[in-house]
Amino acid sequence: MGRLSTHVLDTANGKPAAGVTLHLYRLGDSRAYLLTTVTNADGRCSAPLLEGPALTAGVYELVFEMADYFSRQGTTQPDPPFVGEAILRFGIAHPDQHYHVPLLVSPWSYTTYRGS
Numbered sequence: 001m002g003r004l005s006t007h008v009l010d011t012a013n014g015k016p017a018a019g020v021t022l023h024l025y026r027l028g029d030s031r032a033y034l035l036t037t038v039t040n041a042d043g044r045c046s047a048p049l050l051e052g053p054a055l056t057a058g059v060y061e062l063v064f065e066m067a068d069y070f071s072r073q074g075t076t077q078p079d080p081p082f083v084g085e086a087i088l089r090f091g092i093a094h095p096d097q098h099y100h101v102p103l104l105v106s107p108w109s110y111t112t113y114r115g116s
Contacts, residue, residue, distance in 0.1 A: 005049060005101070007042070018040060019039060020039045024050070
């Protein structure tokens, strides 16, 4: 059974990013909202974002609200923040597999990869 998961690592402070609000969308003819959740103390979501028949082939987008997170950490940011939102757009070709999409983020950069 396939599933989609994520976690957020705060590379500026060297710790999991707890309390990050994120939104999941499916892209196609339009941008379809799927869910909003918040990362736990380990920087992960407590449950898969999608799993089983809810995970279908296609293009998805994760939007992480990073400016709010870094503000709560006491991190000085310009106005507007350089990384206000971290937006990851990725494709799911094999919905029967596990897609883990981590976010490594600082106030000045972010990156991702397909994890396991």
